[in-house]
Amino acid sequence: MATVPKWSKIPPDAKWDKKVRKLADEYNDLASKLQKKDDAKLSRKMDETVFKIEEGFRNEKNTKARRDFAFLIQLIEERHKGGVFPADILHMQEQTLGGGSDTALEFKQMGQTEPPSQTQQQFNIETIDLAQVPMINVEKITPDDLEKVTQKCAFGDGEILDEHGRTDGQIWRCKSCGTVYHENCLRVCLLTKGSCLICDAEYLQQQK
Numbered sequence: 001m002a003t004v005p006k007w008s009k010i011p012p013d014a015k016w017d018k019k020v021r022k023l024a025d026e027y028n029d030l031a032s033k034l035q036k037k038d039d040a041k042l043s044r045k046m047d048e049t050v051f052k053i054e055e056g057f058r059n060e061k062n063t064k065a066r067r068d069f070a071f072l073i074q075l076i077e078e079r080h081k082g083g084v085f086p087a088d089i090l091h092m093q094e095q096t097l098g099g100g101s102d103t104a105l106e107f108k109q110m111g112q113t114e115p116p117s118q119t120q121q122q123f124n125i126e127t128i129d130l131a132q133v134p135m136i137n138v139e140k141i142t143p144d145d146l147e148k149v150t151q152k153c154a155f156g157d158g159e160i161l162d163e164h165g166r167t168d169g170q171i172w173r174c175k176s177c178g179t180v181y182h183e184n185c186l187r188v189c190l191l192t193k194g195s196c197l198i199c200d201a202e203y204l205q206q207q208k
Contacts, residue, residue, distance in 0.1 A: 009028045010075040021068075027049050050076075057089060066096055136203065137176055
């Protein structure tokens, strides 16, 4: 199996704040060059770019731009299995995207209209019945529908199929870009973002 480059390009959203998009483009340009040549000068520039992303996120006051910074950090972290940004930045990023508490994981489609009480059981993501969630732009598929048996989940947490060609739970695929998800990973995606991690296609049907 081919080794993953030290730096992998990420898919920025054209709707991101211009300063976040500029840093994402700068990151991608350096990532592309570093994939071809491991150069000390380029590596220093990449470290400087990562630091600028950190500082931009720390100092950003605009709510929309702050969320865009958080998505940029999330995408970079996913592609490198962590270790790019310090723990405090990751904590801030998680809080910004609503993944920092059980209350933030509240999911209205489950019929839950009030925050969980202190006496309720700990939240279990598997209790979300995807059949009851009005979704768009995403479809359930079989292992035979995968582009390749080694296709990985959008969350970067491993291949969809195990070494025996099996998967734990259902497989879901984005109709827009073909990204695939483990069943529980799709649940996390719906809870924290509501749209594709890669192309931002909306997954939750808007209630009229």
